[in-house]
Amino acid sequence: MQSGLFPAPRIFGKRMAGNEDVVFVKCLDDSHKCPICLDVLKHATLTECGHEFCHDCLLASARGDRLQCPQCNKEVIVRDCFHDKKRDREIQDLIIKCDQSTHGCYWTGELRKRKEHNADCGFVREPCPLNCKAKVSRKDVQTHCLESCPKREISCRHCDEKLLYEQLESHHQDSCMQIPDECSYCKKMVARESIEAHKGRRGSCPESLLDCDFQRVGCGFEGKREALMRHLEDETAQHLSQTVVTMATQNDFLQKLLRDLKKTRKELTTCRSQLDELQYWAAKTPNWSITHSDDNHFVYLWKLDDWSSKFSSNGKHLSSTFYTAIPGYLLRLAAYLRPSSGDASPYLSVDLQLLKGEFDEHENWPCTFNVSLSVVNHDQKSAKGDHILCHTSAVAESSVATSACESLCLCSTTKEIQLSTTNRQASSFIKNNTVLVKLVVTIS
Incomplete structure (x- = not known):
């Protein structure tokens, strides 16, 4: 079953x-x-x-x-x-x-026609197409979207900016610069962006309080626009007198500044002369050196004077120690003569040494350098330029220090120049029995 x-x-x-x-x-x-x-x-x-x-x-x-x-x-x-x-x-x-009879529809008909009528009934309530969360009769949707929906788009009547109706109030309060605002003096309605100009000296507000044009020369008048105009007409002589006094005072001050400037220039000239003299005597001292640092680019010039006697022996000569920056790495140059074969003059060799410095704990390890060592050519007319002793794109990996030590040779010469007072090749590099060694270090 x-x-x-x-x-x-x-x-x-x-x-x-x-x-x-x-x-x-x-x-x-x-x-x-x-x-x-x-x-x-x-x-x-x-x-x-x-x-x-x-x-x-x-x-x-x-x-x-x-x-x-x-x-x-x-x-x-x-x-x-x-x-x-x-x-x-x-x-x-x-x-x-009709199902919408309580909302105003007067239709009556057979039950079988209910679905057909509901499909066309203008009183059926539907959600607003602009998503304002309201339900509106189908026949009133267009009117609602154009006239009463808070999500409808409108133009501000003052500045023509496009915005939603629900944003209009905050727009008028905060951002619309064309909306009329009341002048606090004359109570006239003026565009918000023009209200300060309306109150100002070049404006038209008759009630705003204005300072005298000659306030900077001592006039303390303050009054309404009309009173200010009368004041300017009546006090012309007084204003002129105040202006003359102010100009005289400013002229005295300017003259004092000029005297002080002249005195400062004179003192600066004296300081420059003293600096030149100090540099002259510094150049006369043994083992004289000059350093220059610019960001990570460092230049060191080492003066090897008394060349003929200093390098007659096979001893090693050291430069003064120097930092690449403060803080920076501590370096030193070492120069010595390397014997040559036969009876030829010995060759100059220079080592760059890394020393233990007081700023090592603040530096990056292992350290990496691009190094150039050269002997300065004193002959400015020579097209050959400085003689390169050593030029490396980077210090050899085996020589890179992983930490500071007492002394480490970073690099040494790979090309030598035969320097002697009788060698014609060396004549442009030895001047007044002096050789200049130039070191250029770029810290990468």
Whole structure:
């Protein structure tokens, strides 16, 4: 035996839309009401005992393939119940009001035409298309979007800026510079951006308080625009007198400044002379050196004087120690003569040494340098320029210090120049028995 109220193919097709919220023009007859839910019959179903119920209401009362009639308590077989199409047609013929009758729609018509009418009814309420969260009757959507929606776009009537209606108030309070503002003096309405100019000296406000044009020369008058005009006319002589006194005072001050400037220039000239003299005597001292540092570019010039006697022996000569910067790395140059084969003059060799310095803990390790060592050419007319002793794009990796030590040779000469007082090649490099060694260090 098939369970359920009745076989679906025998009784029902697609379920009709519910009649909840339907408002009938006339009171319903009892024959059109379900005795269980007391509402209009929905898919009227007739039992074998002759009573009619809503399909869903009767189905809820079934127990397996049998049920007890809620009207007469007689036992009913489920498969013997059937769909009363005639009753459904009677119900569909009943006259109803529009679902939106409480919102002003006066349409009435058969129940079967309810869905068709709702599709075209102008009183159906829908969400605002501009997302203002309001629900508006379909017929009023356009009017709402153009006239009352807070999300509608409008133009500020003062500055023509495009903005949403809900932003208009804050725009007028904070950012619109064309909105009229009341002058605190004359109470006239003036554009916000022009209010200060309206109150100012070149403005038109008759009530604003203005200072005299000759305030800088001592006039203390303050008054309204009209009173200021009269003051300027009446006090011309006084203003002229005050101006003359002020100019005289300023002239005395200017003359004092000129005297002080002349005195400062004289002192500067004296200082320059003293500096030149100090540099002259510094150049006469042994082992004289000059340093110059610019960011990571460092230049050191070492003067090896008394060349003929100093390098007659095979000893090593050291420069003074110097820092590449403060703070920086501590370096030193070492020069010595390297013997040559045969009877030829010895060669000059120079080492660059890294020493333990007081700023080492603040520096980067391992240190990396680009180094150039050269002997300065004193012959300015020579096209050959300085003689390069050593030029490296970077110090050899094996020589790079990973930490400060007592002494480490970073690099030494790889090309030597034969320097002697009798060597023609060396004549442009030895001047007044002096050789200049130039070191250029770039810290990468």
